[in-house]
Amino acid sequence: MLIFNYKADLEAHLAPYISKGSSIGFVPTMGALHNGHLSLLRQSVKDNNVTVISIFVNPTQFNNPEDLEKYPRTVDADIEQIATVSPDIIVFTPSVDEMYGGNTQSASFSFDGLEHQMEGSHRPGHFDGVGTIVKKLFEYVNPTRAYFGEKDFQQLQIVKKLVEKQNMPVQVIGCPITREPNGLAMSSRNQRLTGQDREKAAFIYKVLNEAKEKFKNEDVMQVKNYVEQAFAQHPEFELEYFEIADEDTLVPATVKENKKYRGFVAVMLSNVRLIDNISLN
Template identity: 40%
Template structure:
């Protein structure tokens, strides 16, 4: 595996791959890689000839009171994990390389219709930081396909909308959620869960699974279901951020006759904010 720190060098390497007729798959990450990230890499390998992974902890998507400073930086371990699965390229730039004119002067990319709801309501400016850095990475790498985990469902939907609106020639592929044995979705932030909380940290997944059961049984009072699911999270000792039943494409509140819906939720543990989702197709019920 070759590691690049500069935009020009990674562009030259990818240019050579394209001259050889190879397709390029891309997995953007913030590092601290775990099995779910590696699953995305393997998925990209199944779809493209050459795979590049980026590791960049993007300060632009962290709020003032969020955990940018303590976000785990594990580049040596990350490199070893990527090399072990025969990843071709690692792009590991520093902040000056990504934001040469400084973040305050950085041109921003905004998807206005989806960025201020759900996680965006709790993390103002977060998705503006995501879409800005992802658009920069797409311009640097110019991949044929890019793989994003579906655990960050809102992020996935926003990036798909950005690609559509800006006519970016990249195919966005969704990678399935990878879960621990008890259903907890794998996340870099799971390391912030205390040992005392961990046995019940799957409560968000359990609450969304309960919601799915109610909907499949025919219940369509979505606001009441959302309230009940949040109560379940509270009873387990955690603080719910939101539980929302949404149209899968637009992320607007689902109507009773919507056939493709996604159940999204976020909750706070003592040291972590966890997110999860489940999608349903009601056409065949």
């Protein structure tokens, strides 16, 4: 398996593939890989001539220094998992200095308002950090297709908007959420939960499914009130937000219209922040 730490070496290796028009699939990650990441890799290997995965914990997308410090870093185990998908996958594991050249700051982006909703309002600067690192990585890898999980649905829409506004020749592909057997959305942050907390966290997906069922016959505010009350009855969870939003604009809904809606939730459990979402129609 080829592992590159420097962008110049990665670009030199990929140049022949690009010159002969081979398709390059790309899966950007922050490591601590799980089956959700591996499902993205499998899709990329199936779709493309060559697949690249990056492992980089991006400091500019963390607005909480403690969260950055505690983010799991398991590169050796990650590489072992990647090899189970294909030994031909190319791994890019740069340092912070390699990616930022001693100036660890975000560029500033407009994503036509997508960045102000939900995660954007609760994590100031987060999506500038995401835009900064994804733009850099796309410029180094030159992917034909890039794969993102729908668990971070807002991020997926942000990346699509980035590609559109920057005129980047990348097809951004959203892939379904991979879940634990109990329904908990797979996330690198789950590693910070105890076994008991992982079982408790199944409640998040249970409530989302109940919200989906209620959305068929009840209005937006009734469904929101139901979810808020459900979490209020389980004080081990601290509900940060539950929103019903238009999938395209991510603008929270107040009344139902003829649009595609999704329910988005963020909660704290044992000081670990968990997000999830579900299509409502």
